[in-house]
Amino acid sequence: MILYGNSASPYVRKTLAFAAEKAMPLELVAAGLGGGPPEFKLASPFGKMPAFQDGDFMLADSTAIITYLDAVQPEPNLIPLAPKARAKTIWWEEFADTILIGCMGKMFFNRVVAPRFLGREGDLAAADAAEKNELPPLLDYLEASIAASGFLVEDRLTLADLAVASPFQNMALIGVHPDAARYPKLTAFIAAILGRPSFAGWCEQERKIFGVT
Ligand SMILES: N[C@@H](CCC(=O)N[C@@H](CS)C(=O)NCC(=O)O)C(=O)O
Numbered sequence: 001m002i003l004y005g006n007s008a009s010p011y012v013r014k015t016l017a018f019a020a021e022k023a024m025p026l027e028l029v030a031a032g033l034g035g036g037p038p039e040f041k042l043a044s045p046f047g048k049m050p051a052f053q054d055g056d057f058m059l060a061d062s063t064a065i066i067t068y069l070d071a072v073q074p075e076p077n078l079i080p081l082a083p084k085a086r087a088k089t090i091w092w093e094e095f096a097d098t099i100l101i102g103c104m105g106k107m108f109f110n111r112v113v114a115p116r117f118l119g120r121e122g123d124l125a126a127a128d129a130a131e132k133n134e135l136p137p138l139l140d141y142l143e144a145s146i147a148a149s150g151f152l153v154e155d156r157l158t159l160a161d162l163a164v165a166s167p168f169q170n171m172a173l174i175g176v177h178p179d180a181a182r183y184p185k186l187t188a189f190i191a192a193i194l195g196r197p198s199f200a201g202w203c204e205q206e207r208k209i210f211g212v213t
Pocket residue numbers: 009010011032033046047048049050060061062063097
């Protein structure tokens with residue numbers, strides 16, 4: 001099975017971590033931002049990463065890909081089966097993919113992606129406004145939601161944790177860290193989830209590429 005993209009995308013990283021937690025072999029082939037082999041363009045009609053290939057089956061979108069991986073290999077379970085926990089897990093993935101990444105993306109895109117990879121200036125005022133105004137309520141919400149167990153749903157690792165933790169690696173790459181004094185549960189959550197073997201190797205590789213110590 002092939003995943004097309006770059007682990008620096010929070011959607012790609014989440015998908016890689018999901019597969020790794022299930023010990024499913026996934027080969028990462030570089031693609032995105034206009035690059036990538038013809039198969040990437042076939043699998044992702046609008047050029048967004050990640051895209052996916054399993055034989056002649058092609059698919060785009062991290063949530064769609066994760067749905068496929070989960071159906072192919074249900075164990076270990078990462079999307080709970082109990083109705084309320086299952087629905088909450090999907091809520092957290094949606095929160096991460098749209099609200100949290102929507103905010104983080106303004107910082108990451110304008111401070112790093114635009115100047116470094118697209119050769120144009122980013123909108124630094126938009127990045128600063130997102131960090132100052134949009135981010136704090138999201139961090140407050142997460143701090144109030146993480147259970148004493150350190151997980152978001154069912155007091156165990158689920159897709160919810162993988163989806164929410166992933167964009168915090170992008171924030172770390174641009175030096176944005178939640179204040180540990182104000183957000184102790186969130187700080188511990190981020191360290192624990194991104195420190196798992198399913199994430200740690202990718203995070204380490206990205207730190208080297210982005211020159212973060
Ligand atoms: N809903 C999609 C979002 C994918 C997405 O927006 N990927 C970004 C990178 S983080 C991308 O490929 N952007 C390039 C573009 O929009 O052309 C998913 O979950 O996979």
